[in-house]
Amino acid sequence: MFADFKNDKFMYLIVLAVIVFVCAQALFFLRKAWIRGKELGISTDKLKNAVTSSAIFSFAPAVGIAITVISLSVALGYVLPWIRLTVIGAIQYETTAAIGAIQAATNDPSANIAVPITDPQIFSEITWVMTLGSILPLILIPIVLKKIQKGVSDVASKNSKWMDIMTAAAFIGLISAFIAKGLAGMGSKTEPKIGDGAGVLSLAALVFSTGFMIFFTLLNKKLKKNWIEALSMPVSMALAMIAVVLINTFAPSIAQIEWRY
Amino acid sequence: MKKEKTYFDKVHTWGRIWVVAALVFFLSIPVAVSIHFGVTPRGEIIGKGVAALIIFLITGIVEVIAYSPMLGAGGTYLSFVSGNIMNLKMPCAINAMENAKVKANTEEGEVITTIAIASSIVVTTIVIAITVIAFALNPSFSELMASDTFAPAFQQVTYTIFGSLAAGYFIKHWKISIFPIAAVVVVLLFVDPGIGVLIPIGVILSMLGAHIMYKLKLV
Numbered sequence: 001m002f003a004d005f006k007n008d009k010f011m012y013l014i015v016l017a018v019i020v021f022v023c024a025q026a027l028f029f030l031r032k033a034w035i036r037g038k039e040l041g042i043s044t045d046k047l048k049n050a051v052t053s054s055a056i057f058s059f060a061p062a063v064g065i066a067i068t069v070i071s072l073s074v075a076l077g078y079v080l081p082w083i084r085l086t087v088i089g090a091i092q093y094e095t096t097a098a099i100g101a102i103q104a105a106t107n108d109p110s111a112n113i114a115v116p117i118t119d120p121q122i123f124s125e126i127t128w129v130m131t132l133g134s135i136l137p138l139i140l141i142p143i144v145l146k147k148i149q150k151g152v153s154d155v156a157s158k159n160s161k162w163m164d165i166m167t168a169a170a171f172i173g174l175i176s177a178f179i180a181k182g183l184a185g186m187g188s189k190t191e192p193k194i195g196d197g198a199g200v201l202s203l204a205a206l207v208f209s210t211g212f213m214i215f216f217t218l219l220n221k222k223l224k225k226n227w228i229e230a231l232s233m234p235v236s237m238a239l240a241m242i243a244v245v246l247i248n249t250f251a252p253s254i255a256q257i258e259w260r261y
Numbered sequence: 262m263k264k265e266k267t268y269f270d271k272v273h274t275w276g277r278i279w280v281v282a283a284l285v286f287f288l289s290i291p292v293a294v295s296i297h298f299g300v301t302p303r304g305e306i307i308g309k310g311v312a313a314l315i316i317f318l319i320t321g322i323v324e325v326i327a328y329s330p331m332l333g334a335g336g337t338y339l340s341f342v343s344g345n346i347m348n349l350k351m352p353c354a355i356n357a358m359e360n361a362k363v364k365a366n367t368e369e370g371e372v373i374t375t376i377a378i379a380s381s382i383v384v385t386t387i388v389i390a391i392t393v394i395a396f397a398l399n400p401s402f403s404e405l406m407a408s409d410t411f412a413p414a415f416q417q418v419t420y421t422i423f424g425s426l427a428a429g430y431f432i433k434h435w436k437i438s439i440f441p442i443a444a445v446v447v448v449l450l451f452v453d454p455g456i457g458v459l460i461p462i463g464v465i466l467s468m469l470g471a472h473i474m475y476k477l478k479l480v
Contacts, residue, residue: 005298007397010293010297011294014290017286018286018290019390021282021283021286022342022382022386023382025279025283025338025339025342025343025382026343026378026379026382026383027383028275028279029275029335029338029375029379030375030376030379030380032271032275032335032375033371033372033375033376034372037369037372037373040369040372042369046361046373047372047373049360049361050357050360050373050376051376051380053356053357054353054356054357054378054380054381054384055380055381055383055384057353057356058349058353058380058381058384058388059388061348061385061418061419061422062349062388062392063388063392063415063418064418065345065349065385065389066392066396067392067406067407067412069389069393070396070406070407071407073396082389083290084344085344086386086389087283087287087342087344088287089344090344090347090348096455097314097317100313101310104309104313105306105310120298120299120300121300121301123294123298124291124294124295124298124300125302125303125306125310127290127291127294127295128291128295128302128307128310129307129310129311129314131287131288132291132307136318136321136322137321137322137325137341138280138283138342139284140322140325141276141280141325141329141337141338142277142280142281144325145276145325145329148325148326148329148330149269149330149334152330153366162475163366164364165471165475165480167331167364167366168430168433169434169437169441169464169467169468170327170330170331170467170468172430172431172434172438172467173441173460173465173466173468174331174347174463175423175426175427176438176441176442176463176466176467177460177462177463177464178347178420178456179423179424179427179442180449181420181445181449181453182420182423183442183446184446184450185449185456186453193416194413195412195413195414195416195417201413201416201417202417205417205420205421205424206420206421206423206427207424209420209423209425209428210424210428212425213429214428214432217428229360230360232425233425233426236421236424236428237418237421240417240421240424240425241415241421244414244421245411245414248409248410248414249410252409
């Protein structure tokens with residue numbers, strides 16, 4: 001585990017410090033919000049529901065993130081991608097960012113994440129590039145966030161119906177981008193993999209997760225149980241994932257059909 | 262008389278302190294790595310590398326403006342420190358608000374999104390840690406997860422998140438949902454600029470469509 005310089009004890013100490021920092025911040029805000037929620041008269045059930053639902057929901061995406069860490073570990077070791085995907089990083093562009101950083105540091109435009117980095121100098125430069133390339137939001141947020149939030153709340157107080165529609169439209173726009181990507185998105189050109197372009201698997205994931213979610217929503221309308229509401233989304237996701245694995249295992253020739261690759 | 266601080270004011274004060282601390286901490290990581298390995302990083306290489314990631318810098322600015330009204334104040338301070346916003350923190354916040362029947366940009370919405378995102382961060386951090394250590398200690402586990410059976414399934418996690426989110430949202434707001442999906446599909450037929458660019462396109466088109474429908478009294 002510690003044989004490679006990229007995975008030495010010092011690197012593990014850094015990731016440990018990162019984990020402590022991120023969890024401390026989360027627990028601090030969780031406590032403050034919980035206290036405020038009680039003051040506002042939000043029921044303990046609702047607050048607990050938010051915790052449970054989010055915690056269960058986060059499980060499968062977290063495993064997906066860990067797999068991205070593994071895919072980057074050949075070139076960068078386990079710890080640097082682990083740090084990157086615990087802070088600021090995002091599963092969608094971390095691989096591209098890593099490739100960009102590796103190509104710049106090695107001065108090789110064909111370099112990729114399949115070849116281990118063996119020079120500590122290059123490794124440290126990649127660490128610099130990946131950090132500096134992603135910290136801009138952390139500089140902007142303390143300066144602009146309060147102004148943005150104030151602007152939004154001023155508009156909301158003037159025309160609440162319009163604001164409700166615009167907020168829903170913003171969420172829908174975000175969801176639409178992913179739905180459309182699953183229906184017609186291209187696969188990766190730099191790191192092509194089975195299932196990365198729109199095809200049977202992405203469509204199955206969309207259809208099954210939507211179908212299961214509708215089923216649980218209807219079930220909850222009938223039974224009116226808090227636990228169904230909290231579990232609807234994570235369970236729908238898990239069942240859709242199982243459906244995708246089953247299709248991929250038992251009908252691989254159909255599963256690998258991609259209309260955009 | 263001094264005006265009493267609201268909950269939102271306090272959140273911004275706490276948030277700024279945490280984010281500035283995070284900034285200093287994260288910048289100290291490459292410094293520590295360089296010192297630990299006894300190397301001096303070359304400025305021109307770093308400059309070239311950061312220039313290659315210019316799209317992420319631009320995306321970072323767009324994300325702050327586009328996501329912060331949806332994530333709430335506390336949720337934004339938390340999400341931008343821990344990352345994985347659109348595939349994890351945002352769906353978590355939307356789902357929690359739906360379940361609690363509270364609206365974004367209200368104090369109740371602020372409380373619920375903060376609790377949901379904070380819980381998600383703790384669980385995600387622990388699950389990533391356990392999974393990575395399991396992989397590092399047991400390469401066969403790593404091979405299994407990267408196998409042709411499981412890898413394509415995990416490739417679809419994001420679609421299962423947004424498929425299940427869409428179920429609730431699109432049924433409730435179907436009138437304003439058709440246009441953005443169709444429009445983004447049309448964009449994708451010509452060019453796929455990546456999800457970081459597709460999201461702002463989807464959000465802008467969706468808000469534009471909804472605004473026109475509102476003006477025409479169709480919603």
